[in-house]
Amino acid sequence: MKVDVLLGLQWGDEGKGKIVDVLTPKYDVIARFQGGPNAGHSLEFNEIKHVLHTIPSGIFHPDKKNVIGNGVVIDPVIFKKEVEEVTKLGVDLTKNLLISKKAHLILPSHRALDAASEAAKGNSKIGSTLKGIGPTYMDKTGRNGLRVGDTLSPNFMEKYKQLKEKHNSLLGMYDFKPEISDYEKQWFEGVEFLKSFTIIDSEYAINNYLAEGKAVLAEGAQGTLLDIDFGSYPFVTSSNTICAGACTGLGVAPNRIGEVFGIFKAYCTRVGSGPFPTELSDDTGAKLQKCGHEFGATTGRPRRCGWLDMVALKYSVMINGVTSLIMTKADVLDTFDTIKVCVAYNQDGKMTELFPFDTEAKFDPVYLEFDGWNIDTTKLRHQNEFPEELNAYINFIEEELGIPVQYVSVGPDREQIIELGEE
Ligand code: GDP
Ligand code: IMO
Ligand code: MG
Numbered sequence: 001m002k003v004d005v006l007l008g009l010q011w012g013d014e015g016k017g018k019i020v021d022v023l024t025p026k027y028d029v030i031a032r033f034q035g036g037p038n039a040g041h042s043l044e045f046n047e048i049k050h051v052l053h054t055i056p057s058g059i060f061h062p063d064k065k066n067v068i069g070n071g072v073v074i075d076p077v078i079f080k081k082e083v084e085e086v087t088k089l090g091v092d093l094t095k096n097l098l099i100s101k102k103a104h105l106i107l108p109s110h111r112a113l114d115a116a117s118e119a120a121k122g123n124s125k126i127g128s129t130l131k132g133i134g135p136t137y138m139d140k141t142g143r144n145g146l147r148v149g150d151t152l153s154p155n156f157m158e159k160y161k162q163l164k165e166k167h168n169s170l171l172g173m174y175d176f177k178p179e180i181s182d183y184e185k186q187w188f189e190g191v192e193f194l195k196s197f198t199i200i201d202s203e204y205a206i207n208n209y210l211a212e213g214k215a216v217l218a219e220g221a222q223g224t225l226l227d228i229d230f231g232s233y234p235f236v237t238s239s240n241t242i243c244a245g246a247c248t249g250l251g252v253a254p255n256r257i258g259e260v261f262g263i264f265k266a267y268c269t270r271v272g273s274g275p276f277p278t279e280l281s282d283d284t285g286a287k288l289q290k291c292g293h294e295f296g297a298t299t300g301r302p303r304r305c306g307w308l309d310m311v312a313l314k315y316s317v318m319i320n321g322v323t324s325l326i327m328t329k330a331d332v333l334d335t336f337d338t339i340k341v342c343v344a345y346n347q348d349g350k351m352t353e354l355f356p357f358d359t360e361a362k363f364d365p366v367y368l369e370f371d372g373w374n375i376d377t378t379k380l381r382h383q384n385e386f387p388e389e390l391n392a393y394i395n396f397i398e399e400e401l402g403i404p405v406q407y408v409s410v411g412p413d414r415e416q417i418i419e420l421g422e423e
Pocket of ligand 2: 013
Protein backbone atom coordinates (compact mmCIF):
# COMPACT_ATOMS: atom_id res chain seq x y z
CA MET A 1 0.00 0.00 0.00
CA LYS A 2 0.98 3.62 -0.45
CA VAL A 3 0.46 6.74 1.62
CA ASP A 4 -1.89 9.27 0.03
CA VAL A 5 -1.18 12.88 0.95
CA LEU A 6 -3.64 15.75 1.29
CA LEU A 7 -2.13 19.21 1.45
CA GLY A 8 -2.91 22.89 0.91
CA LEU A 9 -1.84 24.57 -2.34
CA GLN A 10 -2.22 28.18 -1.16
CA TRP A 11 -1.49 30.03 2.12
CA GLY A 12 -3.34 27.61 4.40
CA ASP A 13 -6.99 27.39 5.46
CA GLU A 14 -8.03 25.77 2.17
CA GLY A 15 -10.46 23.48 4.00
CA LYS A 16 -8.08 20.59 4.75
CA GLY A 17 -9.89 19.61 7.96
CA LYS A 18 -13.25 19.31 6.25
CA ILE A 19 -11.90 17.28 3.33
CA VAL A 20 -9.83 14.92 5.49
CA ASP A 21 -13.01 14.24 7.48
CA VAL A 22 -14.89 13.57 4.21
CA LEU A 23 -12.18 11.20 2.92
CA THR A 24 -11.55 9.37 6.21
CA PRO A 25 -14.10 6.56 5.51
CA LYS A 26 -11.81 5.46 2.64
CA TYR A 27 -8.77 5.11 4.97
CA ASP A 28 -7.67 3.15 8.04
CA VAL A 29 -5.14 5.66 9.37
CA ILE A 30 -4.91 9.47 9.26
CA ALA A 31 -1.51 10.96 10.10
CA ARG A 32 -0.45 14.58 10.61
CA PHE A 33 3.13 15.13 9.39
CA GLN A 34 4.14 18.71 10.24
CA GLY A 35 3.10 21.97 11.86
CA GLY A 36 1.51 22.23 15.25
CA PRO A 37 -1.07 24.39 17.00
CA ASN A 38 -0.54 27.15 14.42
CA ALA A 39 -2.97 25.02 12.39
CA GLY A 40 -6.73 25.33 12.79
CA HIS A 41 -8.63 22.64 10.90
CA SER A 42 -12.42 23.05 10.96
CA LEU A 43 -14.93 20.25 10.59
CA GLU A 44 -18.71 20.46 10.52
CA PHE A 45 -21.28 17.68 10.81
CA ASN A 46 -24.65 17.20 12.55
CA GLU A 47 -24.68 20.95 13.33
CA ILE A 48 -21.41 20.54 15.27
CA LYS A 49 -18.56 22.82 14.24
CA HIS A 50 -15.20 21.81 15.60
CA VAL A 51 -11.66 23.16 15.22
CA LEU A 52 -8.64 20.86 15.59
CA HIS A 53 -5.07 22.10 16.04
CA THR A 54 -2.80 19.12 16.72
CA ILE A 55 -5.11 16.12 16.47
CA PRO A 56 -5.59 14.68 12.95
CA SER A 57 -8.96 15.38 11.32
CA GLY A 58 -9.97 11.70 11.13
CA ILE A 59 -10.68 11.62 14.86
CA PHE A 60 -14.46 11.81 14.59
CA HIS A 61 -14.65 8.46 12.82
CA PRO A 62 -14.56 5.61 15.34
CA ASP A 63 -12.14 2.75 14.61
CA LYS A 64 -9.78 4.87 12.51
CA LYS A 65 -6.29 5.35 13.87
CA ASN A 66 -4.98 8.92 14.09
CA VAL A 67 -1.23 9.44 14.30
CA ILE A 68 0.62 12.60 15.30
CA GLY A 69 3.86 12.11 13.37
CA ASN A 70 7.47 12.97 14.21
CA GLY A 71 7.35 16.13 12.07
CA VAL A 72 4.68 17.73 14.27
CA VAL A 73 5.41 20.07 17.20
CA ILE A 74 3.16 19.75 20.25
CA ASP A 75 2.23 22.22 22.97
CA PRO A 76 1.01 19.99 25.83
CA VAL A 77 -1.27 22.78 27.18
CA ILE A 78 -3.07 23.19 23.86
CA PHE A 79 -3.08 19.44 23.30
CA LYS A 80 -4.79 18.79 26.66
CA LYS A 81 -7.48 21.40 26.00
CA GLU A 82 -8.04 20.01 22.54
CA VAL A 83 -8.42 16.44 23.79
CA GLU A 84 -10.85 17.58 26.49
CA GLU A 85 -13.02 19.37 23.89
CA VAL A 86 -13.10 16.34 21.61
CA THR A 87 -13.80 13.99 24.52
CA LYS A 88 -16.85 16.13 25.42
CA LEU A 89 -18.26 15.21 22.02
CA GLY A 90 -18.12 11.53 22.99
CA VAL A 91 -14.92 10.54 21.18
CA ASP A 92 -12.62 8.07 22.95
CA LEU A 93 -9.11 9.21 22.05
CA THR A 94 -7.20 6.84 24.29
CA LYS A 95 -7.70 4.03 21.78
CA ASN A 96 -7.43 5.86 18.47
CA LEU A 97 -4.79 8.53 18.98
CA LEU A 98 -1.11 7.61 18.73
CA ILE A 99 1.75 10.04 19.23
CA SER A 100 5.29 9.84 17.87
CA LYS A 101 8.13 9.70 20.38
CA LYS A 102 10.07 11.93 18.01
CA ALA A 103 7.55 14.80 17.81
CA HIS A 104 9.08 17.92 19.37
CA LEU A 105 7.67 19.78 22.35
CA ILE A 106 6.82 23.47 22.33
CA LEU A 107 8.02 24.87 25.67
CA PRO A 108 6.48 27.91 27.38
CA SER A 109 9.77 29.70 26.67
CA HIS A 110 9.43 28.90 22.93
CA ARG A 111 6.19 30.86 22.97
CA ALA A 112 7.94 33.72 24.73
CA LEU A 113 10.75 33.67 22.15
CA ASP A 114 8.19 33.75 19.32
CA ALA A 115 6.60 36.85 20.86
CA ALA A 116 10.01 38.47 21.46
CA SER A 117 11.18 37.79 17.91
CA GLU A 118 7.99 39.19 16.39
CA ALA A 119 8.09 42.29 18.61
CA ALA A 120 11.74 42.90 17.60
CA LYS A 121 10.84 42.74 13.90
CA GLY A 122 8.40 45.65 14.22
CA ASN A 123 6.78 46.46 10.87
CA SER A 124 8.45 43.54 9.14
CA LYS A 125 6.95 40.95 11.49
CA ILE A 126 5.87 37.62 10.00
CA GLY A 127 2.43 37.73 11.60
CA SER A 128 3.17 34.47 13.40
CA THR A 129 0.36 32.75 15.28
CA LEU A 130 2.59 33.21 18.39
CA LYS A 131 2.30 29.54 19.28
CA GLY A 132 6.08 29.09 19.49
CA ILE A 133 6.36 27.26 16.17
CA GLY A 134 9.49 29.00 14.76
CA PRO A 135 11.61 28.74 17.94
CA THR A 136 10.64 25.07 18.41
CA TYR A 137 11.69 24.09 14.88
CA MET A 138 14.87 26.18 15.37
CA ASP A 139 15.72 24.09 18.42
CA LYS A 140 14.93 20.94 16.45
CA THR A 141 17.37 21.78 13.64
CA GLY A 142 19.81 23.31 16.14
CA ARG A 143 19.76 19.94 17.95
CA ASN A 144 18.60 21.35 21.26
CA GLY A 145 14.96 20.33 21.25
CA LEU A 146 12.95 18.19 23.64
CA ARG A 147 10.86 15.39 22.20
CA VAL A 148 7.75 13.60 23.40
CA GLY A 149 9.87 10.49 24.12
CA ASP A 150 12.06 12.57 26.46
CA THR A 151 9.12 13.03 28.84
CA LEU A 152 9.52 9.33 29.71
CA SER A 153 13.19 9.78 30.68
CA PRO A 154 14.29 10.25 34.32
CA ASN A 155 16.42 13.20 33.12
CA PHE A 156 13.49 15.06 31.64
CA MET A 157 13.38 17.80 34.28
CA GLU A 158 17.10 18.42 33.92
CA LYS A 159 16.84 18.65 30.14
CA TYR A 160 13.89 21.02 30.46
CA LYS A 161 15.79 23.31 32.84
CA GLN A 162 18.84 23.41 30.56
CA LEU A 163 16.80 24.41 27.55
CA LYS A 164 14.81 26.96 29.53
CA GLU A 165 18.08 28.50 30.75
CA LYS A 166 19.26 28.85 27.15
CA HIS A 167 15.97 30.50 26.25
CA ASN A 168 16.19 32.86 29.20
CA SER A 169 19.55 34.15 28.04
CA LEU A 170 18.13 34.68 24.54
CA LEU A 171 15.13 36.50 26.00
CA GLY A 172 17.57 38.67 27.95
CA MET A 173 19.18 39.69 24.65
CA TYR A 174 15.75 40.72 23.39
CA ASP A 175 15.26 42.52 26.72
CA PHE A 176 11.99 40.62 26.97
CA LYS A 177 10.91 39.28 30.37
CA PRO A 178 7.55 37.59 29.98
CA GLU A 179 5.71 36.05 32.94
CA ILE A 180 5.39 32.38 32.07
CA SER A 181 5.04 30.67 35.46
CA ASP A 182 1.26 30.13 35.15
CA TYR A 183 1.68 28.67 31.69
CA GLU A 184 4.57 26.55 32.92
CA LYS A 185 2.37 25.01 35.62
CA GLN A 186 -0.27 24.10 33.03
CA TRP A 187 2.51 22.85 30.76
CA PHE A 188 3.72 20.26 33.26
CA GLU A 189 0.12 19.14 33.82
CA GLY A 190 -0.14 18.85 30.04
CA VAL A 191 3.04 16.76 29.90
CA GLU A 192 1.61 14.30 32.45
CA PHE A 193 -1.59 14.16 30.42
CA LEU A 194 0.35 13.56 27.21
CA LYS A 195 2.13 10.65 28.85
CA SER A 196 -1.20 8.89 29.38
CA PHE A 197 -1.49 8.44 25.58
CA THR A 198 0.09 5.74 23.46
CA ILE A 199 3.54 7.06 22.58
CA ILE A 200 5.05 5.14 19.71
CA ASP A 201 7.82 4.79 17.13
CA SER A 202 5.44 6.14 14.53
CA GLU A 203 7.76 5.45 11.56
CA TYR A 204 7.57 1.72 12.35
CA ALA A 205 3.83 1.92 12.98
CA ILE A 206 3.10 3.65 9.65
CA ASN A 207 5.30 1.28 7.66
CA ASN A 208 3.72 -1.71 9.42
CA TYR A 209 0.25 -0.41 8.56
CA LEU A 210 1.32 -0.21 4.91
CA ALA A 211 2.79 -3.72 5.02
CA GLU A 212 -0.53 -4.98 6.43
CA GLY A 213 -2.38 -3.44 3.48
CA LYS A 214 -3.92 -0.60 5.48
CA ALA A 215 -4.75 2.66 3.72
CA VAL A 216 -2.98 5.72 5.16
CA LEU A 217 -3.83 9.37 4.50
CA ALA A 218 -1.23 11.98 5.45
CA GLU A 219 -2.79 15.31 6.48
CA GLY A 220 -0.82 18.47 5.80
CA ALA A 221 -1.05 21.69 7.76
CA GLN A 222 -0.58 25.28 6.49
CA GLY A 223 -0.08 25.44 2.72
CA THR A 224 2.59 25.19 0.03
CA LEU A 225 3.09 28.96 -0.16
CA LEU A 226 3.96 28.96 3.57
CA ASP A 227 6.61 26.23 3.09
CA ILE A 228 9.98 27.07 4.68
CA ASP A 229 11.85 26.39 1.40
CA PHE A 230 9.38 27.25 -1.34
CA GLY A 231 6.98 29.77 0.23
CA SER A 232 7.36 33.54 0.15
CA TYR A 233 10.34 33.48 2.54
CA PRO A 234 10.68 34.90 5.17
CA PHE A 235 6.88 35.23 5.42
CA VAL A 236 6.41 31.51 5.89
CA THR A 237 6.08 28.94 8.64
CA SER A 238 9.05 26.90 9.87
CA SER A 239 8.29 23.45 8.44
CA ASN A 240 8.08 21.74 5.07
CA THR A 241 4.39 21.88 4.29
CA ILE A 242 4.86 20.22 0.89
CA CYS A 243 4.49 16.58 -0.12
CA ALA A 244 8.15 15.83 0.67
CA GLY A 245 7.33 16.86 4.26
CA ALA A 246 5.10 13.78 4.52
CA CYS A 247 8.18 11.58 3.93
CA THR A 248 10.33 13.29 6.57
CA GLY A 249 7.43 13.94 8.94
CA LEU A 250 6.23 10.35 9.02
CA GLY A 251 9.24 8.26 8.01
CA VAL A 252 7.85 6.98 4.72
CA ALA A 253 10.05 6.62 1.66
CA PRO A 254 9.29 8.79 -1.40
CA ASN A 255 8.37 5.70 -3.44
CA ARG A 256 5.62 4.93 -0.91
CA ILE A 257 3.68 8.09 -1.78
CA GLY A 258 0.50 7.38 -3.77
CA GLU A 259 -2.13 10.00 -4.60
CA VAL A 260 -1.36 13.62 -3.80
CA PHE A 261 -4.57 15.57 -3.18
CA GLY A 262 -3.98 19.27 -3.70
CA ILE A 263 -6.64 21.39 -2.09
CA PHE A 264 -7.34 25.01 -2.99
CA LYS A 265 -10.04 27.60 -2.41
CA ALA A 266 -11.91 28.89 -5.47
CA TYR A 267 -10.23 32.23 -4.61
CA CYS A 268 -7.29 33.08 -2.32
CA THR A 269 -6.81 34.08 1.29
CA ARG A 270 -3.81 34.78 3.45
CA VAL A 271 -3.54 35.51 7.17
CA GLY A 272 -0.40 37.22 8.49
CA SER A 273 2.11 39.32 6.57
CA GLY A 274 3.81 38.77 3.23
CA PRO A 275 3.20 39.14 -0.48
CA PHE A 276 -0.22 38.36 -1.90
CA PRO A 277 -0.30 39.40 -5.58
CA THR A 278 -4.07 39.10 -6.13
CA GLU A 279 -5.10 40.67 -2.82
CA LEU A 280 -8.15 42.94 -3.11
CA SER A 281 -8.26 45.87 -0.71
CA ASP A 282 -11.57 47.07 -2.16
CA ASP A 283 -15.28 46.21 -1.79
CA THR A 284 -14.80 42.97 -3.73
CA GLY A 285 -12.19 41.82 -1.22
CA ALA A 286 -14.51 42.80 1.63
CA LYS A 287 -17.34 40.84 -0.01
CA LEU A 288 -15.14 37.72 -0.37
CA GLN A 289 -14.23 38.03 3.29
CA LYS A 290 -17.86 38.43 4.35
CA CYS A 291 -19.28 35.65 2.17
CA GLY A 292 -16.42 33.29 3.06
CA HIS A 293 -16.46 34.13 6.81
CA GLU A 294 -12.74 34.60 6.44
CA PHE A 295 -11.44 34.79 10.00
CA GLY A 296 -8.52 32.64 11.23
CA ALA A 297 -9.59 29.41 12.95
CA THR A 298 -6.63 29.67 15.36
CA THR A 299 -6.17 33.38 15.97
CA GLY A 300 -9.51 34.88 14.88
CA ARG A 301 -7.62 37.42 12.74
CA PRO A 302 -9.39 38.57 9.55
CA ARG A 303 -7.97 36.83 6.49
CA ARG A 304 -6.82 38.92 3.53
CA CYS A 305 -8.79 37.95 0.39
CA GLY A 306 -8.24 38.04 -3.37
CA TRP A 307 -8.84 36.27 -6.67
CA LEU A 308 -7.50 32.85 -7.60
CA ASP A 309 -3.81 32.96 -8.60
CA MET A 310 -2.92 30.39 -11.29
CA VAL A 311 0.79 31.35 -11.26
CA ALA A 312 1.00 30.36 -7.60
CA LEU A 313 -1.25 27.33 -8.08
CA LYS A 314 0.86 25.98 -10.96
CA TYR A 315 3.97 26.37 -8.81
CA SER A 316 2.33 24.47 -5.95
CA VAL A 317 1.16 21.67 -8.25
CA MET A 318 4.71 21.30 -9.59
CA ILE A 319 6.40 21.24 -6.16
CA ASN A 320 3.99 18.65 -4.78
CA GLY A 321 3.40 16.36 -7.75
CA VAL A 322 -0.35 16.79 -7.27
CA THR A 323 -2.38 14.00 -8.88
CA SER A 324 -5.89 15.14 -7.94
CA LEU A 325 -7.37 18.56 -7.21
CA ILE A 326 -10.00 19.51 -4.66
CA MET A 327 -11.67 22.93 -4.94
CA THR A 328 -13.36 24.29 -1.82
CA LYS A 329 -15.60 27.26 -1.07
CA ALA A 330 -17.04 27.38 -4.59
CA ASP A 331 -20.29 28.58 -2.92
CA VAL A 332 -18.54 31.74 -1.70
CA LEU A 333 -18.46 32.93 -5.34
CA ASP A 334 -22.23 32.31 -5.81
CA THR A 335 -23.18 36.00 -5.85
CA PHE A 336 -20.33 37.45 -7.93
CA ASP A 337 -21.32 38.59 -11.45
CA THR A 338 -17.72 38.42 -12.64
CA ILE A 339 -14.95 36.20 -11.31
CA LYS A 340 -11.32 36.96 -12.09
CA VAL A 341 -8.36 34.60 -12.28
CA CYS A 342 -4.74 35.75 -12.39
CA VAL A 343 -2.82 34.02 -15.20
CA ALA A 344 0.47 35.97 -15.19
CA TYR A 345 2.30 38.77 -13.39
CA ASN A 346 3.25 42.00 -15.14
CA GLN A 347 6.48 43.46 -13.79
CA ASP A 348 7.17 46.83 -15.45
CA GLY A 349 5.76 45.57 -18.76
CA LYS A 350 7.50 42.21 -18.55
CA MET A 351 5.17 39.21 -18.24
CA THR A 352 6.09 36.26 -16.11
CA GLU A 353 4.39 33.05 -15.08
CA LEU A 354 7.06 32.26 -12.50
CA PHE A 355 6.53 32.51 -8.76
CA PRO A 356 8.91 35.29 -7.66
CA PHE A 357 11.95 34.93 -5.39
CA ASP A 358 11.85 38.53 -4.26
CA THR A 359 9.08 39.26 -1.75
CA GLU A 360 9.64 43.01 -2.22
CA ALA A 361 9.07 42.89 -5.99
CA LYS A 362 6.02 44.82 -7.17
CA PHE A 363 3.96 43.46 -10.03
CA ASP A 364 0.41 43.62 -11.32
CA PRO A 365 -1.66 40.52 -11.79
CA VAL A 366 -2.92 39.88 -15.33
CA TYR A 367 -6.50 38.67 -15.12
CA LEU A 368 -8.88 36.59 -17.20
CA GLU A 369 -12.56 37.21 -16.49
CA PHE A 370 -15.24 34.55 -16.07
CA ASP A 371 -19.00 34.95 -15.84
CA GLY A 372 -20.37 34.24 -12.38
CA TRP A 373 -23.11 31.61 -11.98
CA ASN A 374 -25.40 33.56 -9.66
CA ILE A 375 -27.17 30.56 -8.18
CA ASP A 376 -27.07 29.01 -4.72
CA THR A 377 -24.71 26.03 -5.01
CA THR A 378 -24.83 25.01 -1.34
CA LYS A 379 -27.55 22.42 -1.89
CA LEU A 380 -26.08 20.88 -5.04
CA ARG A 381 -24.93 17.28 -4.61
CA HIS A 382 -24.25 16.18 -8.18
CA GLN A 383 -22.22 17.67 -11.01
CA ASN A 384 -25.13 17.37 -13.44
CA GLU A 385 -26.82 20.15 -11.38
CA PHE A 386 -23.85 22.51 -11.87
CA PRO A 387 -24.46 25.76 -13.76
CA GLU A 388 -22.47 25.92 -16.98
CA GLU A 389 -20.43 28.89 -15.69
CA LEU A 390 -19.16 26.81 -12.75
CA ASN A 391 -18.23 23.97 -15.11
CA ALA A 392 -16.39 26.48 -17.32
CA TYR A 393 -14.44 27.73 -14.28
CA ILE A 394 -13.50 24.17 -13.29
CA ASN A 395 -12.58 23.17 -16.87
CA PHE A 396 -10.28 26.16 -17.17
CA ILE A 397 -8.44 25.23 -13.97
CA GLU A 398 -8.12 21.59 -15.03
CA GLU A 399 -6.75 22.53 -18.44
CA GLU A 400 -4.27 25.04 -17.04
CA LEU A 401 -2.97 22.61 -14.42
CA GLY A 402 -3.27 19.46 -16.49
CA ILE A 403 -4.91 17.46 -13.69
CA PRO A 404 -8.53 16.70 -12.84
CA VAL A 405 -10.62 18.36 -10.17
CA GLN A 406 -11.96 15.36 -8.25
CA TYR A 407 -14.07 17.07 -5.60
CA VAL A 408 -15.84 20.42 -5.28
CA SER A 409 -16.92 21.63 -1.85
CA VAL A 410 -19.97 23.91 -1.61
CA GLY A 411 -20.25 24.54 2.13
CA PRO A 412 -18.58 23.74 5.44
CA ASP A 413 -20.66 20.67 6.26
CA ARG A 414 -19.45 17.11 5.65
CA GLU A 415 -22.43 16.59 3.30
CA GLN A 416 -21.65 19.62 1.12
CA ILE A 417 -19.29 17.84 -1.25
CA ILE A 418 -19.56 16.69 -4.85
CA GLU A 419 -17.32 14.07 -6.42
CA LEU A 420 -16.95 14.96 -10.09
CA GLY A 421 -17.31 12.41 -12.82
CA GLU A 422 -19.63 10.24 -10.67
CA GLU A 423 -22.46 8.53 -12.55
P1 GDP B 1 -7.95 24.29 7.05
O1 GDP B 1 -6.98 24.95 7.94
O2 GDP B 1 -7.40 24.05 5.69
O3 GDP B 1 -8.54 23.03 7.64
O4 GDP B 1 -9.16 25.31 6.85
P2 GDP B 1 -9.87 26.17 8.03
O5 GDP B 1 -10.72 25.26 8.82
O6 GDP B 1 -8.87 27.01 8.76
O7 GDP B 1 -10.69 27.20 7.15
C1 GDP B 1 -11.64 26.80 6.25
C2 GDP B 1 -12.99 27.43 6.66
O8 GDP B 1 -13.90 27.30 5.59
C3 GDP B 1 -13.64 26.74 7.84
O9 GDP B 1 -14.42 27.68 8.54
C4 GDP B 1 -14.53 25.69 7.18
O10 GDP B 1 -15.64 25.34 7.99
C5 GDP B 1 -14.99 26.45 5.97
N1 GDP B 1 -15.24 25.64 4.76
C6 GDP B 1 -14.61 24.52 4.33
N2 GDP B 1 -15.08 24.17 3.10
C7 GDP B 1 -16.01 25.09 2.78
C8 GDP B 1 -16.84 25.28 1.62
O11 GDP B 1 -16.79 24.55 0.64
N3 GDP B 1 -17.68 26.37 1.64
C9 GDP B 1 -17.75 27.22 2.70
N4 GDP B 1 -18.59 28.24 2.64
N5 GDP B 1 -16.99 27.07 3.80
C10 GDP B 1 -16.12 26.03 3.82
P1 IMO C 1 -3.78 25.74 8.66
O1 IMO C 1 -3.20 24.37 8.89
C1 IMO C 1 -3.04 29.92 7.65
C2 IMO C 1 0.77 31.65 8.97
C3 IMO C 1 0.74 32.71 10.04
C4 IMO C 1 1.96 33.51 9.66
C5 IMO C 1 2.94 32.44 9.18
C6 IMO C 1 3.93 31.98 10.26
O2 IMO C 1 -4.96 26.03 9.51
O3 IMO C 1 -3.99 25.99 7.21
P2 IMO C 1 3.75 30.51 12.45
O4 IMO C 1 2.84 30.61 13.64
O5 IMO C 1 3.63 29.20 11.73
O6 IMO C 1 5.16 30.86 12.76
O7 IMO C 1 3.22 31.66 11.44
O8 IMO C 1 2.14 31.34 8.78
N1 IMO C 1 0.09 30.38 9.33
C7 IMO C 1 -1.09 29.98 8.83
N2 IMO C 1 -1.94 30.61 7.98
N3 IMO C 1 -3.32 28.66 8.07
C8 IMO C 1 -2.46 28.01 8.89
O9 IMO C 1 -2.62 26.72 9.23
C9 IMO C 1 -1.31 28.69 9.34
N4 IMO C 1 -0.27 28.36 10.16
C10 IMO C 1 0.58 29.40 10.13
O10 IMO C 1 -0.44 33.48 9.96
O11 IMO C 1 1.67 34.33 8.56
MG1 MG D 1 -6.87 26.65 9.18
